[in-house]
Amino acid sequence: MTSTSDPAAAPGPAAEPSYELPPGWPTTEAEAAAAQERLRGSVLVGGDLPAPGGGTGAVVGVDVAYDDERGVVAAAAVALDPRGLAVVGEATAVGRVTFPYVPGLLAFREIPAVLDALATLDRPGHRPDVVVCDGYGLAHPRRFGLASHLGVLTGLPTIGVAKNPFTFHHDAPGPRRGQWSPLLDGAEEVGRALRTQDGVKPVFVSVGHRVSLADACAYALHLARDYRLPETTRRADALCRRALAGA
DNA sequence: GCGACAG
DNA sequence: ATCTTGTCGC
Numbered sequence A: 001m002t003s004t005s006d007p008a009a010a011p012g013p014a015a016e017p018s019y020e021l022p023p024g025w026p027t028t029e030a031e032a033a034a035a036q037e038r039l040r041g042s043v044l045v046g047g048d049l050p051a052p053g054g055g056t057g058a059v060v061g062v063d064v065a066y067d068d069e070r071g072v073v074a075a076a077a078v079a080l081d082p083r084g085l086a087v088v089g090e091a092t093a094v095g096r097v098t099f100p101y102v103p104g105l106l107a108f109r110e111i112p113a114v115l116d117a118l119a120t121l122d123r124p125g126h127r128p129d130v131v132v133c134d135g136y137g138l139a140h141p142r143r144f145g146l147a148s149h150l151g152v153l154t155g156l157p158t159i160g161v162a163k164n165p166f167t168f169h170h171d172a173p174g175p176r177r178g179q180w181s182p183l184l185d186g187a188e189e190v191g192r193a194l195r196t197q198d199g200v201k202p203v204f205v206s207v208g209h210r211v212s213l214a215d216a217c218a219y220a221l222h223l224a225r226d227y228r229l230p231e232t233t234r235r236a237d238a239l240c241r242r243a244l245a246g247a
Numbered sequence B: 001g002c003g004a005c006a007g
Numbered sequence C: 001a002t003c004t005t006g007t008c009g010c
Helices: A029-042 A105-120 A146-154 A213-223 A233-247
Strands: A058-069 A072-080 A087-098 A130-132 A158-162 A180-185 A188-194 A202-207
Touching: A029 A105, A029 A146, A058 A105, A058 A213, A072 A105, A072 A233, A087 A105, A105 A146, A130 A146, A130 A213, A130 A233, A146 A158, A146 A202, A158 A213, A188 A213, A188 A233, A202 A213, A213 A233
Parallel strands: A058 A130, A130 A158
Antiparallel strands: A058 A072, A072 A087, A158 A202, A180 A188, A188 A202
16 A cells, blocks of 8 residues: 655545446455455555545445345445534445455445445535445455445545454553554554443444544544444444335 | 454 | 344433
């Protein structure tokens, strides 16, 4: 991956996001792992995200629900006003399940439906400032989890917020909201265990694309103003479940 | 070989 | 992820 902490190297005017599923989308585990190895170098760490609550665009949350019996998948994308966290846009997409759940390959199960939902949500002139994903970004065996993959495909800044530490290790963060501890793969900090509410189990934040780890945590904390999970995730989770039930 | 394993 | 009863608390 590349660092863009140097302002001179920062991306220029926001490019148009792409919501196209790339040609040759993997259908086997071997192809999927190879695709991750091929794309991992495209992840950008750092950038110039506006302060949480200070941006002009929306903060978008995405999530996916499944009915494996029927083979149906439903994705939701919800846009929030970064100030008051009010919902300003919603979109869903329903499709067929095309990939099993394999730890480390979650992106191949979730991304096709997520791209459809984002394409429906997006309105020209109203680009998301950032997309918050339910899962990991760089905290991944090959440093290319769902959030990083979605970021590289769309070009949008992304953040991963997961509910479990996957295979990584961490010490318990302090008991107060805002306290955190490094999420470690050996000696490497791949994310942070972040306490978003006093005395409540932490969430696990990692860089997706075009954000720094510190900014990713600041956003996660801002969005988790009232509950353990970011409001983006809560809204998207509720919406994709509704979409699945109605499909 | 065995256990662990985002959603 | 999804399956599920009761239970504690505002």
